[in-house]
């Protein structure tokens with residue numbers, strides 16, 4: 716599974732987006748170290764604040780299936796610039812992925828931005844900050 720294939724997976728995921736309110740469909744695809752791919756789309760609700768982003772859908776699917784080790788995340792939407800994950804998703808990505816893991820942001824025009832988990836959320840609040 717290379718980057719282009721994972722982007723295609725994200726585009727397929729995007730087709731399942733449930734977005735009657737925003738009409739803004741997003742797709743994500745998350746590759747695990749053992750080669751599994753988890754697709755995610757955004758899922759909205761009449762109670763608007765209940766919306767779940769594509770990125771978090773992909774992570775929650777993977778985590779709920781027992782996956783722990785992630786290798787690459789791709790995100791796609793019909794944006795002018797490569798689609799930029801929201802703050803909540805950046806926090807979730809930081810929880811589950813190594814700081815140097817690659818994240819590929821893209822759009823339907825084919826613009827591509829390769830970034831990393833730590834670049835998306837430098838100085839993220841994390842488990843080490845908790846008093847235990």
Ligand SMILES: O=c1ccn([C@H]2C[C@H](O)[C@@H](CO)O2)c(=O)[nH]1
Pocket residue numbers: 734737739740741756757758759766767768769770790798799800801
């Ligand atoms: O990276 C992003 C940005 C936004 N959204 C969703 C949330 C909402 O359903 C819609 C508009 O913000 O797009 C995502 O899924 N991922």
Ligand SMILES: [Zn+2]
Pocket residue numbers: 768769770771800801802803804805
């Ligand atoms: Zn988000």
